[in-house]
Amino acid sequence: MTNLEKITYNTFLKVSRSEQDLPFRYRKNFDNFETEPNYVYVQKLRRFFEKYPHINMGSFFAAPYRVYQDDTGFDLKFYTTQKAIKVYTLDCINQNNELPDSDPKIADIKQSLMYIYKFCRDEKICLDRYLAHMTNDINTFILHIREKKISLYVLFGFDHFDRIVFKISKDRLEFTLGSQLSNIPLHRTRYMASQRAKPIIRQGLVRLRTILNKVLESA
Numbered sequence: 325m326t327n328l329e330k331i332t333y334n335t336f337l338k339v340s341r342s343e344q345d346l347p348f349r350y351r352k353n354f355d356n357f358e359t360e361p362n363y364v365y366v367q368k369l370r371r372f373f374e375k376y377p378h379i380n381m382g383s384f385f386a387a388p389y390r391v392y393q394d395d396t397g398f399d400l401k402f403y404t405t406q407k408a409i410k411v412y413t414l415d416c417i418n419q420n421n422e423l424p425d426s427d428p429k430i431a432d433i434k435q436s437l438m439y440i441y442k443f444c445r446d447e448k449i450c451l452d453r454y455l456a457h458m459t460n461d462i463n464t465f466i467l468h469i470r471e472k473k474i475s476l477y478v479l480f481g482f483d484h485f486d487r488i489v490f491k492i493s494k495d496r497l498e499f500t501l502g503s504q505l506s507n508i509p510l511h512r513t514r515y516m517a518s519q520r521a522k523p524i525i526r527q528g529l530v531r532l533r534t535i536l537n538k539v540l541e542s543a
Contacts, residue, residue: 325354329370332381339385340397365400380472387415420507424477424514424521433521436474437528444536448543451533455479455488463492476508480515481525
């Protein structure tokens with residue numbers, strides 16, 4: 325088995341058990357797993373995630389539970405079907421329409437702040453350089469949005485976000501972000517009107533800036 329196949333199976337295991345409020349343990353011993361019936365589905369999913377690396381594996385496995393709110397569980401075979409892809413797409417749309425002050429979005433915002441901190445720490449850049457960081461010829465934060473590693477709402481907390489995003493080619497943004505591009509004005513309006521999300525983001529970024537400066541100074 326490849327490492328990605330092991331990660332795929334364990335991510336499926338974690339999500340499926342957690343979404344049903346059941347305990348779980350990662351599988352460590354994959355000896356002879358290739359002889360098990362589930363291996364053919366793990367192979368298909370591995371090829372799927374290799375072809376579409378921007379798809380978040382955990383979100384893909386969690387999507388049907390959020391859309392259907394079904395506690396009966398979904399097996400590996402389900403995730404190899406077109407229905408699973410449609411459900412994931414619908415879940416992405418639902419999440420984009422979630423108000424910033426909702427509990428799921430607040431949790432997403434907090435996770436995003438932590439992800440940005442770890443990224444900047446590992447890349448040895450200050451917080452104010454985050455939006456300018458490039459991966460090949462595209463701003464890295466655009467990829468982070470596409471891969472659902474960060475929430476778009478967090479970026480409105482950066483004073484220079486609008487100035488940077490509008491310098492990027494509209495065609496490139498549409499190609500990378502799709503419908504999320506047209507939702508930027510709507511999300512900005514929701515961010516400005518939020519009672520919970522905006523102070524969490526602003527205070528969070530202030531703390532990250534201070535912590536990162538100390539980390540970089542001591543490096």
